[in-house]
Amino acid sequence: MARIEFRNLGHAYGKNPQQPSDFALQPMNMVWEDGGAYALLGPSGCGKSTLLNIISGLLVPSHGQVLFDGKDVTDTPTRGRNIAQVFQFPVLYDTMTVYDNLAFPLRNRKVPEAEVHKRVHEVAEILGMKDALKVRASGMSADAKQKISLGRGLVRKDVSAILFDEPLTVIDPHLKWQLRRQLKQIHQQLKLTLIYVTHDQVEALTFADEVVVMTDGKIVQKGAPDALFERPDHTFVGYFIGSPGMNFYPVKLDAADTNGIFIGSDRLALDPARVAQLKRAQGTLSMGIRPEFIELAPSGAEGALEAEIRHVQHLGTCQLVTGTIAGHPLKGKLDTSVPVQAGRHWLRLARPETIFFCNDERIAQ
Numbered sequence: 001m002a003r004i005e006f007r008n009l010g011h012a013y014g015k016n017p018q019q020p021s022d023f024a025l026q027p028m029n030m031v032w033e034d035g036g037a038y039a040l041l042g043p044s045g046c047g048k049s050t051l052l053n054i055i056s057g058l059l060v061p062s063h064g065q066v067l068f069d070g071k072d073v074t075d076t077p078t079r080g081r082n083i084a085q086v087f088q089f090p091v092l093y094d095t096m097t098v099y100d101n102l103a104f105p106l107r108n109r110k111v112p113e114a115e116v117h118k119r120v121h122e123v124a125e126i127l128g129m130k131d132a133l134k135v136r137a138s139g140m141s142a143d144a145k146q147k148i149s150l151g152r153g154l155v156r157k158d159v160s161a162i163l164f165d166e167p168l169t170v171i172d173p174h175l176k177w178q179l180r181r182q183l184k185q186i187h188q189q190l191k192l193t194l195i196y197v198t199h200d201q202v203e204a205l206t207f208a209d210e211v212v213v214m215t216d217g218k219i220v221q222k223g224a225p226d227a228l229f230e231r232p233d234h235t236f237v238g239y240f241i242g243s244p245g246m247n248f249y250p251v252k253l254d255a256a257d258t259n260g261i262f263i264g265s266d267r268l269a270l271d272p273a274r275v276a277q278l279k280r281a282q283g284t285l286s287m288g289i290r291p292e293f294i295e296l297a298p299s300g301a302e303g304a305l306e307a308e309i310r311h312v313q314h315l316g317t318c319q320l321v322t323g324t325i326a327g328h329p330l331k332g333k334l335d336t337s338v339p340v341q342a343g344r345h346w347l348r349l350a351r352p353e354t355i356f357f358c359n360d361e362r363i364a365q
């Protein structure tokens with residue numbers, strides 16, 4: 001397994017990139033640690049496949065370098081990089097048995113048959129396919145074939161990294177959940193460097209130790225799942241992670257007011273240290289609060305504003321309320337201890353978990 005490093009690495013598909021929007025991948029520095037389980041998460045078109053193809057060597061970046069364990073491999077073709085890849089759809093030999101499919105990447109590398117036997121059985125055991133080893137792949141379901149593809153990716157111990165490009169797309173939802181857990185278990189056992197591309201946050205958060213969130217060709221945060229939830233570095237992370245995502249409100253300041261801010265025409269009382277920090281920032285300010293951290297407050301309470309709640313949905317563990325506050329949309333997950341009905345309610349927004357952003361980047365919490 002390898003430590004993979006990007007040095008000022010970026011990619012523009014066009015010849016003469018002039019501005020940031022010309023880059024499918026904005027120039028960046030980044031390290032993928034040896035043995036790390038990473039998820040690369042972002043919406044369609046944000047640059048995930050471009051980044052993966054640069055790691056695998058299918059694409060030579062227009063800018064910067066890729067290093068494997070300190071060695072520059074920027075111009076090394078895929079064959080020379082020792083990467084295993086698992087794609088969205090099964091890649092296997094239909095006429096071969098499951099055993100021979102799993103053995104193929106090892107035999108291709110002239111691994112001794114005794115070792116092949118051992119590894120194939122280990123991987124088949126992990127994937128729950130031991131009883132199917134003698135079965136031909138051709139008659140198998142799409143799920144089973146994709147499991148074989150995963151096995152083919154996992155069977156070699158000597159690879160630099162294993163790249164998964166949305167590998168569970170064709171898999172039935174229940175099995176998906178099982179396979180995600182198996183992949184996590186495999187990672188813990190074998191300490192492989194895994195990079196898993198997905199646009200599904202549940203998939204990313206359950207699989208990875210570190211999630212790399214991308215938007216518009218840029219990595220906006222790399223962190224553990226709880227950090228992405230509790231301390232998003234960028235408004236995009238707040239919006240993209242969570243269900244529903246974070247609420248955002250534009251913030252205005254009054255030069256004479258040292259312990260309050262304005263959201264629209266409503267004043268929200270706030271700790272003076274936070275107000276001072278906001279006053280030092282240069283740019284467009286916004287406040288973010290996750291639906292989970294919104295709570296009911298007594299009428300006129302400090303740090304609270306009056307909201308118009310239009311809908312209440314009982315979700316068992318919480319009440320999902322939607323409406324408006326200070327003229328902006330609001331989503332809250334209120335606890336179930338006090339049943340809420342549609343109407344006007346005071347809600348506390350100034351909480352320790354509330355985050356402030358300047359030009360979309362986190363500045364204060």
Ligand SMILES: Nc1ncnc2c1ncn2[C@@H]1O[C@H](COP(=O)(O)OP(=O)(O)OP(=O)(O)O)[C@@H](O)[C@H]1O
Binds near residue numbers: 043047
């Ligand atoms: N061969 C290409 N030539 C020109 N532009 C490309 C090419 N491949 C991708 N792009 C552009 O680069 C940007 C990033 O695309 P990329 O496929 O890397 O995104 P993605 O996050 O993998 O999307 P998806 O999840 O839909 O596969 C997009 O704007 C896309 O249109």
